[in-house]
Amino acid sequence: MAPMQKSAWWGLGTGLAFAIAFTLVFILKGGIATFYADQNFRIIIDSLWIGGLLANLVIVNLALRAGRVDERDKLILDRAPRIQWLAVVFTLVAWTVSLTEVYHDTGLVPAVFLYVIFMSVLVVSTLAQCLGILIGYWRMDRNG
């Protein structure tokens, strides 16, 4: 397995673990209503997503530095944003449609959702980059 492929698996693993932890804490602590009202809860969530993203960044970069990255790896890395872009667009579409349907009657979407949308897009983008790299290796190994 190429060093960058290994780092992508690490990134995907830590990213998924973080995303699950983040979602569980968010739901168990009371969701959007508590998030809006409780400052301590906001600090916990902020720490989780900032810490998680930083940890993911450090792990991926350390793994990349540990091994050589050559032109084939760079080609795969350059193609990964296609998957990232699709994942981000689908996430935004899902948020737009669901929020529009839920808050259609009131015509007002709580401002706190801006924050939640931003966090979710960042998480999805990080995971999708790792996934894009892994798909790139899989396609190249399969089709050349």
Place this chain on the structure above:
Amino acid sequence: MGSGRIRNNIRRLRFDHGEMTQEELAARAGCTRQTIIALEQGKYVPSIELAFRIARVFGVNVEEVFQYEE
């Protein structure tokens, strides 16, 4: 664009050069072992620069390593 295919003799050249390992070739050509594996399996076409570096490791012209077939 062409419908040709790039073939290579890397496996044979490694054998001819004292059964050079993929790892050694990769280190000397400046790429990863996985790229050498992909090249030998015909699943990756290298850049011109890498093709020249591989040819230089074997001390031959690039055409002796890579051939274009229509």
